Amino acid sequence: MERKSDRMTIVGFLIVPVISLILFSYYPLFKLFQISFTNWNGMSTSMEYVGFKNYLDIFSQRELFEVFANNMAYVIMAVIQQFAGLFLAILLSSNIKMKNTFRAILFMPYIINGVAVAFMFNYMYDFTNSPINMVLNLMGLKPISFFSMSYASNFSLAFISFWKYVGFTMVIYLAALQSISHEIYEAARVDGASFFQTIRLITFPNIKKVFQISLLLSFNGALQVYFEPFLITKGGPNGRTATFITKTLNLAFDYGKYGKAAAMGVVLLIIIILITLIQKMFLKEGGA
Amino acid sequence: MKKLHTADENSTFIINSIQGRLSAYMILVGGVFLVFAPLFLLLIVSLKGKTEYLMNGVYSWPENFLNLENYITAFIEGRFAIGFWNTFLLILFSVPLALFLGTMLAYALGRFNFKLKGFLFAAFLIPTFIPGMTVTIATFTLIKALGLYNTMFAGIILYIGTDIMQIYIFLQFINQIPIALDESAQIDGASKFRIYWSIILPQLKPAIATTFILKVLAIYNDFFTPYIYMPKVRTAATSLNSFAGDRMADWPLMSSAIIFIAIPTILVYVFLQKFIIGGVTDGAVK
Incomplete structure (x- = not known):
């Protein structure tokens, strides 16, 4: 009797979250694989299976590698962001004043609306009368074209997410640094270790795990980036700033090539899972 | 004589040298500047009229700090x-x-x-x-x-x-x-x-x-x-x-x-x- 009512309670408490989990997390995953083997155009009620055609198409086009090259700019910035965030966190864990004020201000961009941030930087980067180019002009320098045919355009875009997220990274490392026991540092200090020695010999080994996880997350973010190019450059000029995801969205929503877009989704999914697994292996090795 | 800074409970790292502390502050203030500068520039530009902006550009104080015309237009037209x-x-x-x-x-x-x-x-x-x-x-x-x-x-x-x-x-x-x-x-x-x-x-x-x-x-x-x-x-x-x-x-x-x-x-x-x-x-x- 007792057990039966318990079971009812459990089912009652779990049913809605579980249904929503199945419907919005697992079903789309299954569906994604299914669509990737069809030539569905997003409209018609029927879809034809075309085997691996979509996958073969993707890998036979140079475009895929070009968008990946663009994504690399974000990956590089993501790595820089890890070190910058860690460095700021170290500074904010040292014996300086106004730590909380610095922390609060540096974290602020994280909570500002992303669309607002993207357009704000679009203004900062504007060719003709942007604040940056006006200063360059005053100094007698040539204006910079932030969104040109050069690969550097991707860095202009990637810097926007750096600006927005470096404070977040910093806060994560601050928490990680605070979890290291004080006694170790005290001991090092007694032994006369310098600031940089302390970082190298105590801090780095102790936050290795957080560092790897944080790096992995920002890697994944960099591979899935779409926001800034989608809003500002629309992937242009001429595909120069297209990323994997903007390309995918483009294929589906502008060209009705859902099958191919889904196949691209699967490819990215597999790449990210592979990176995660490789990282997990490294983590195990490092932890042992 | 070198003054040794003692550890308080909030600071794990001790920077002793004056140069070190100064560079720490400079980096942090630089960061604060990078956060605020674009926001600040947006704010002063938003208070300028169209012709005023064309004439004076970004780097000048707005003629009228209470010029909310752009805000009203944006609010209405942007729905x-x-x-x-x-x-x-x-x-x-x-x-x-x-x-x-x-x-x-x-x-x-x-x-x-x-x-x-x-x-x-x-x-x-x-x-x-x-x-x-x-x-x-x-x-x-x-x-x-x-x-x-x-x-x-x-x-x-x-x-x-x-x-x-x-x-x-x-x-x-x-x-x-x-x-x-x-x-x-x-x-x-x-x-x-x-x-x-x-x-x-x-x-x-x-x-x-x-x-x-x-x-x-x-x-x-x-x-x-x-x-x-x-x-x-x-x-x-x-x-x-x-x-x-x-x-x-x-x-x-x-x-x-x-x-x-x-x-x-x-x-x-x-x-x-x-x-x-x-x-x-x-x-x-x-």
Whole structure:
């Protein structure tokens, strides 16, 4: 009797979250694989299976590698962001004043609306009368074209997410640094270790795990980036700033090539899972 | 003689040299400058008239600090009132629901032992490794098939999904509540739901408050969900995007529109700063 009512309670408490989990997390995953083997155009009620055609198409086009090259700019910035965030966190864990004020201000961009941030930087980067180019002009320098045919355009875009997220990274490392026991540092200090020695010999080994996880997350973010190019450059000029995801969205929503877009989704999914697994292996090795 | 700085409880690292401390401050002040400079420039540009901006450019004080003309134009032409209202409705319907479902789930997982418990945990954990952007195409077809496309329900139903972070945070609190409380309530004849409602839920208040504020910020700032799944339902974030359309070159007007959309979360942050940072680290570190 007792057990039966318990079971009812459990089912009652779990049913809605579980249904929503199945419907919005697992079903789309299954569906994604299914669509990737069809030539569905997003409209018609029927879809034809075309085997691996979509996958073969993707890998036979140079475009895929070009968008990946663009994504690399974000990956590089993501790595820089890890070190910058860690460095700021170290500074904010040292014996300086106004730590909380610095922390609060540096974290602020994280909570500002992303669309607002993207357009704000679009203004900062504007060719003709942007604040940056006006200063360059005053100094007698040539204006910079932030969104040109050069690969550097991707860095202009990637810097926007750096600006927005470096404070977040910093806060994560601050928490990680605070979890290291004080006694170790005290001991090092007694032994006369310098600031940089302390970082190298105590801090780095102790936050290795957080560092790897944080790096992995920002890697994944960099591979899935779409926001800034989608809003500002629309992937242009001429595909120069297209990323994997903007390309995918483009294929589906502008060209009705859902099958191919889904196949691209699967490819990215597999790449990210592979990176995660490789990282997990490294983590195990490092932890042992 | 060199003055040695002693460690206080807040500082793990001790920088002794004056040059070292000076460079630390310079780097941090540089960072603060990088955060504020673009926002500050937007603010002064937003207060300038069109001709004034053409004549004086960015780097001059606005002639009239109370020139709110751009803000009024942006607010009306950008139809921000509707955007803010829809965002408010999305938050109003999805956040309480999400909190209910999340706390109930955590209660069931934290207080009962049943066969599929480990399996369920894994089932909720695995999707965090599925990169959200990759499955967009499939989620889109699902939303369409359910007839939710272009309705507010698309947003609500996607926002109420429980994530594992939330469950972990709630579980930590639940595990700290003595089980004797549950038992004595049960002896008094309270139902399981009653126990959840009057014993567990009140104890979860701090975790609920944190999750609440983070969810609100996330929904307010989300552009992707409304843009893809309900383009006809304007939200704060998407109305800024559609406003930008052909006005991109009119920077005084654009600046005020950007500030309009940016200001609400900044204000929330000013008051709840410690709380928000605490919530973000709790969720990420654990």
